[in-house]
Amino acid sequence: MIRSENLRSGYIQDDVEEYIYKLLPDRDPVVKEMEDYAEEHDIPIIGPAVARLLALLVQASDAKRIFEMGSAIGYSTVWLARAAGTKGRVFYSDGDPEKAKRAEVYFRMAGVAKRVEVQVGDALGLVRKTSGKFDLIFIDVDKQQYPAALHAALPKLQRGGLLIADNTLWSGKAARPAGEGDKETKGIQEFNRLVYTSKDLYPVLIPLRDGVTVCRKM
Numbered sequence: 188m189i190r191s192e193n194l195r196s197g198y199i200q201d202d203v204e205e206y207i208y209k210l211l212p213d214r215d216p217v218v219k220e221m222e223d224y225a226e227e228h229d230i231p232i233i234g235p236a237v238a239r240l241l242a243l244l245v246q247a248s249d250a251k252r253i254f255e256m257g258s259a260i261g262y263s264t265v266w267l268a269r270a271a272g273t274k275g276r277v278f279y280s281d282g283d284p285e286k287a288k289r290a291e292v293y294f295r296m297a298g299v300a301k302r303v304e305v306q307v308g309d310a311l312g313l314v315r316k317t318s319g320k321f322d323l324i325f326i327d328v329d330k331q332q333y334p335a336a337l338h339a340a341l342p343k344l345q346r347g348g349l350l351i352a353d354n355t356l357w358s359g360k361a362a363r364p365a366g367e368g369d370k371e372t373k374g375i376q377e378f379n380r381l382v383y384t385s386k387d388l389y390p391v392l393i394p395l396r397d398g399v400t401v402c403r404k405m
């Protein structure tokens with residue numbers, strides 16, 4: 188069952204989307220609590236279908252140093268940190284200190300606090316100033332910022348590393364002309380254009396939930 192309306196894609200047929208979610212195994216109590224909290228407080232999270240994709244990509248690529256831009260209550264962070272294992276290091280970033288406080292509680296409950304570094308502030312500035320390069324960078328900030336987030340993240344990604352962005356179909360609006368004032372749709376469209384025309388990236392846009400773009404840095 189789709190637990191929360193904000194997990195619906197808006198472009199996948201309802202019965203097909205329900206089918207995808209019904210296939211998913213039950214989550215552990217901590218992740219379930221985070222899903223409940225997100226639903227009750229209307230906090231957008233990637234949800235379990237996309238979270239599994241992230242976890243799979245971390246494991247398949249053996250990513251250990253991971254930067255997340257836009258982490259909210261840390262739902263996606265927990266999936267990334269668990270997939271990266273005890274040698275993993277995941278940099279959480281969010282502009283909202285209250286969400287960061289709650290995320291820290293969940294990291295302790297989920298047993299990943301030691302491998303997560305919490306940073307509060309502008310994720311674009313934080314990714315630039317955090318030392319070293321990353322094996323994987325996940326972008327989930329405000330959608331009008333996606334082109335700028337890409338510019339900030341790309342120099343910080345290892346060659347062969349993965350850049351992943353959520354919401355790249357934006358309820359299907361990415362496929363249609365954006366309204367004059369619709370900065371979010373325009374931001375997503377420009378991001379998609381940039382990654383598909385970049386000579387440094389090999390992107391694939393996966394129409395899972397709200398669209399997930401996975402790019403390998405060449």
Ligand SMILES: C[S@@+](CC[C@H](N)C(=O)[O-])C[C@H]1O[C@@H](n2cnc3c(N)ncnc32)[C@H](O)[C@@H]1O
Nearest residue numbers: 232233257259262263281282309310327328329
């Ligand atoms: C969609 S939510 C992130 C959800 C999270 N990735 C998950 O799936 O659990 C977006 C978050 O990005 C944060 N945000 C938006 N723009 C930001 C920026 N420029 N710097 C830091 N945080 C930002 C918001 O405060 C919000 O909590």
